[in-house]
Each structure stands twice: as structure tokens, then as C-alpha cells.
Amino acid sequence: MLKRIKMVIVGTMATAMLCTNVYGYSNDFSHRSNVSFIEIIGNILGIGQTVETKDADHDFSMYDDIYYYEPENLSRYTKFSSKNPDIAPEDVIWLVNANLDRDFYTKSEKIKDTETMPLLVNKYNYLPSNYVPENLVYIEDDKQATAETAEAFKEMKENAEAEGIEINVVSAYRSIDYQKDLYKSYLKTDSKKVVDTYSARAGYSEHHTGRALDLASDDWDMDNFGDTEAGEWVRKNAWKYGFIVRYTEENKNITGYKSEPWHITYVGDEAAEIMHTKDIKSLEEYVEKYVKHKPLDYNNVNTETIEIENN
Incomplete structure (x- = not known):
């Protein structure tokens, strides 16, 4: 036969x-x-x-x-x-x-292609010291983000408001010098080991990209955002607008940061949808499986x- x-x-x-x-x-x-x-x-x-x-x-x-x-x-x-x-x-x-067999901040590499989408900035990948996004625009008051991030957030904010949910931007783009000073200020009260769990070192922050936003509800209390109705709405709906909640309790061993339900990152519609539908927990995993390979x-x-x- x-x-x-x-x-x-x-x-x-x-x-x-x-x-x-x-x-x-x-x-x-x-x-x-x-x-x-x-x-x-x-x-x-x-x-x-x-x-x-x-x-x-x-x-x-x-x-x-x-x-x-x-x-x-x-x-x-x-x-x-x-x-x-x-x-x-x-x-x-x-x-x-993704180098997660190594300690954080060891054998870190400078990011060469800073225009790629999504852009992975973490404790193994840092931005050049002179890096500034080219297309920064004002998003709320004096805060800045990349044009595509601002546009996506505007749509998300409008749709949230239509459902009676208020979300506000507390922090967006940060320069490398600003982050350096911020990190140093935290060292006055906490050890370096502790600070590394909640603040990025200069050059290693997603906020440098102009694609990361820290949010708060109508009370402007960022720390309790995850427990608010707005925080729940963002957790369920951010992916529809190309955002992910970047630092979660589930992926803290991968990112090296404690849970930050207020921190969202613009990764684009395709990446956000794939991560949502395939239940990919971290940007690190997505980049390895859908960008590098x-x-x-x-x-x-x-x-x-x-x-x-x-x-």
C-alpha cells in the first residue's frame, strides 16, 4: 500500500x-x-x-x-x-x-534599534545615554508621550469616560537625567536592592521611550489604582488600544519589579492582541517568541x- x-x-x-x-x-x-x-x-x-x-x-x-x-x-x-x-x-x-538565567543588570546590552515596535527596555536592555524619542507630543498638561501612544490613550480615555470611568496620566516620558535623579532620591530612604524592585536605573526605564504611562483615577492616587474601578477597567480593556499592564504580580520574577497596576506600556495593536489572546504574561516572552523569532x-x-x- x-x-x-x-x-x-x-x-x-x-x-x-x-x-x-x-x-x-x-x-x-x-x-x-x-x-x-x-x-x-x-x-x-x-x-x-x-x-x-x-x-x-x-x-x-x-x-x-x-x-x-x-x-x-x-x-x-x-x-x-x-x-x-x-x-x-x-x-x-x-x-x-531573554537572559533570565542571569542576575538583573548583568551583561546588559545597549539597545541598537530604538525605533522597533514593541521596544523592550528592561534590566538587561538599556537605552543610549543621549536617547530622546523623536515624536514626543503633549498628552495631558505638561506630560509628553510619543504621538502614537498619545493617540491610543486619548481613544482609551474617551471610551472609559463613556462608561463613567476616569483615568488620568500621572507620569509619562522621563529623560534619562530625570530618572537618574529620581533613583538617587529613593536611595536616601531605601537600599539599592529594595529600590531596584520599584524604580528603574537611569537608561533602563520604559518611561524614556515615551510609550509608558502611569495612571490614576479621579482621586489621583496612583498607588491604589489597582483597587479602583478604573484600575479594573484598564486591566480588562487596555489591550484593545495597544497597551499592556507591564508589571504584574504574575511576572514580577521576570521583570524584577513589584506589581504596578498603574503602569501601562504601548506595544501596538498586534502585540497587545497576541499577548491577550495567547495569555502571554510578559513583554519579554512576547519579544522572544514573536519578534526575535x-x-x-x-x-x-x-x-x-x-x-x-x-x-
Whole structure:
């Protein structure tokens, strides 16, 4: 019996689509991280292949089918996984790629493309000392943000007000010099370790980008914003306008900051929607999976039909 199988190949990811029924099945099979493509097909067609799962100690060289796998990070994957055995291999990979196996502010890199959207500024990626966004506009009173951020916030604010919700901007763009002075002022009362949990060092703040906004409700109390009706509204609706709540209780181990329900970041409509629909908890994860690496794209693939003889 002759079986025809079409293989769709993109990089190291392979997807096999059975074009005719095989023993009563007509399914799509994806080459996932625990079973190889050949093992799956061999098992179904009865040609002597055995399906085996990967060892519990995770030999990460066997996970190179994950599209965001980076071979040069193999030893780091293994080391990080051994220290964090409860983290799934696919999460280990993007976490290490994002440098989260390293201490904050170690081996940080200067951001080269400051115009990219979304722009990831965190404790591993800092902006040039002379960086100033080119398209700053006034958003509320004397506060500034990029034009697209201001436009998106204006729409969000108007729609919130239509529902009886008031949201106001407390802080927006900050210069690097301003952030340096702010950080120093906090050091007068708290240790550096504590300050790092609630304030960015100069050059490492999202506020430098003009895309981050700190919000408050009608009482202008930013610290309690998360407990207000306005805070709840923003949490549920910000993504519809291209914003994300950047620092949450869920992602504090990734961002290094305590929960800030008042801090929203403009990432654009596409990124915000993907993060919402796929329940991506941090911008770090999104950048690794959708900016630095691209998922399987069926609009740009090579196809090949192969034939397997089954007597």
C-alpha cells in the first residue's frame, strides 16, 4: 500500500499532513518537542519505528525543533533547567534567551534599534545615554508621550469616560537625567536592592521611550489604582488600544519589579492582541517568541511530497 505524505518545512520545524487516510486516520501531525516526526509516521504506518519520549533530565539538544531554540545557549538551558526542574523545557528556552538565567543588570546590552515596535527596555536592555524619542507630543498638561501612544490613550480615555470611568496620566516620558535623579532620591530612604524592585536605573526605564504611562483615577492616587474601578477597567480593556499592564504580580520574577497596576506600556495593536489572546504574561516572552523569532508561517513555506511503501 502506497502512502503519500506532504511535508511542510520551515527551518527546523516540520509539520506532516497526511494526504490520504492512513489506517482510518486523516490528521495533521506537528513535530513537537517530545516525539520526532519520523517516529510518529513510522508508528502509524507500521514500518518498525518506535515512539520514545525524551528523558526527564531534558537533553536540550533534542529540543532544537522549538522555533526559538538557540543552539549557542545549549549549556545555559541545561544549567538553568537543573536549577529549576519544575519549569517546562519550552519555557526554559525562552527564559534563557531573554537572559533570565542571569542576575538583573548583568551583561546588559545597549539597545541598537530604538525605533522597533514593541521596544523592550528592561534590566538587561538599556537605552543610549543621549536617547530622546523623536515624536514626543503633549498628552495631558505638561506630560509628553510619543504621538502614537498619545493617540491610543486619548481613544482609551474617551471610551472609559463613556462608561463613567476616569483615568488620568500621572507620569509619562522621563529623560534619562530625570530618572537618574529620581533613583538617587529613593536611595536616601531605601537600599539599592529594595529600590531596584520599584524604580528603574537611569537608561533602563520604559518611561524614556515615551510609550509608558502611569495612571490614576479621579482621586489621583496612583498607588491604589489597582483597587479602583478604573484600575479594573484598564486591566480588562487596555489591550484593545495597544497597551499592556507591564508589571504584574504574575511576572514580577521576570521583570524584577513589584506589581504596578498603574503602569501601562504601548506595544501596538498586534502585540497587545497576541499577548491577550495567547495569555502571554510578559513583554519579554512576547519579544522572544514573536519578534526575535517567528512562529511557523504557512504563507512562506517549502513543500515536498514523499512516498512511503508499506507492504
